[in-house]
Amino acid sequence: MEPATDTPTEPVPPEDIAAFRRFNRYFTRRIGALDDHYLGQDRPLGEARLLFEIGDGVSLRELRGRLALDAGYLSRMAKSLEAQGLVRLTVPPHDTRLRLIELTRAGRAEVEEQHRRADALAAGLLATLTAPQRAELTDALATARRLLRLAGITVTLVDGATEDARACLDAYAADIDARFPEGFDKTDLVRPEEVTRDAGAFFVAYEEGRPVACGALRTLEPGAGEIRHVWVHPEARRLGLARRILAELxxxxVAHHFTVVRLDTHATLTEAQAMYRACGYAEIPAYVDHVYASHWFEKRLAGARRPSSPGNSRTQAGGTVQ
Structure with missing residues (x-):
């Protein structure tokens, strides 16, 4: 059974939608996003942003994923900038399917001027505020960015054998191998068949097309599941993504008819222990002998019957979580 993902638990109130759109309209107008000559330069925001994103060089494929642009639209913008002498398009010899784009000297000069003008615009806006007001605005913007990043991340149910699933597990293993005093043996990772279809579930979170988090669920015993390998990329931490992965698991x-879920975690992962307690998990005696486990947790799911004794688990490996 494959449960749906990213399903809102409740509808968004109309007033929240209206407030979001109202701010968006004000902000885009205030910074000149609708002007064909963004920041007073001879190009619209779309081309200006593309020049900024190219940086030291990138593939059009990566840009398409990062900016969520239509392939045809991106290609037309790239060719326009190339005709203006601002970018250079090439095909790498090792992969003729790729098209690389890099800034020319003129393109780099324009991006530098773009930075100067954008800084001046921001400084002009902020200068009218007092220091406490600027601090308040800066904090509010940081919160808005964090929540918008979280809102833009999609959590997808995948087969445990997919390339993205295994890549996330490899990153997870490398991360905790560096954190655990005793290191980490990758043979402890879940096998694809344990977390696919009727046996369990594997979720991967994507930000702008890039895998940034994962989590696994496998069958522990009849009526009980085990959560394993809840991991978030360092660049995507402190967004609330781990809790979102946990909710999906x-x-x-529930979709697999488990009435209880259990997990264990390492002594060094104090942040994971705090998250599980905050999410309604109760610490229990060891339900399995696991080399990396120091704390064991359990949560009864909505409408669950009393689970069997933790000591009666028939699994042979516990789950180390990030």
Missing amino acids: EQAA
């Missing part, structure tokens, strides 16, 4: 457990 719990929904998957």
